[in-house]
Amino acid sequence: MRHYLKSVLITVATFYVSISLINTINFSHDPKNILLFLGGLWIISQIVNPIFSLVLLPVNLLTFGLISFLLNVAFVFALLNFLPGFSVSPYYFPGAIIQGVIFPPVPLNQIETVLLFSATITILHKVLHIVFE
Secondary structure, three states: OHHHHHHHHHHHHHHHHHHHHOOOEEOOOOHHHHHHHHHHHHHHHHHHHHHHHHHOHHHHHHOOOHHHHHHHHHHHHHHHHHOOOOEEOOEEEOOEEEOOEEEOOEEEOHHHHHHHHHHHHHHHHHHHHHHHO
16 A cells, blocks of 8 residues: 555656646646546556566667656657647747756757656656655
8 A cells, every 4th residue: 555655646746846847738727637647647657667568578678668758658649639638838948057067948849848748757757766665
């Protein structure tokens, strides 16, 4: 029971941080849309991803876990088509200077924003899973 509660909290934290970082994701402030997204993300992380990782173990080892990223991308694209209030707008990264390293401004279209959103979800979920498990 503790494992499932911990995984739900990790999923919610991942969702919150991802939405905060990429603010062009819109759920139309409908709690049903947010709960459907969280439920789908949790099911992917707890049921679908382990099955795909086991079945495609050689591919997963060669690509360093790319399977979970591809599952998240497919999930977000599926929700774009089937969830009425869910939308992704183009994102403009304004650039940053972090300890002398300059990151230039980058405009991203809708597909690149979905890829960035999925990568953020995948990386944060893996890091939080490692930290708290």
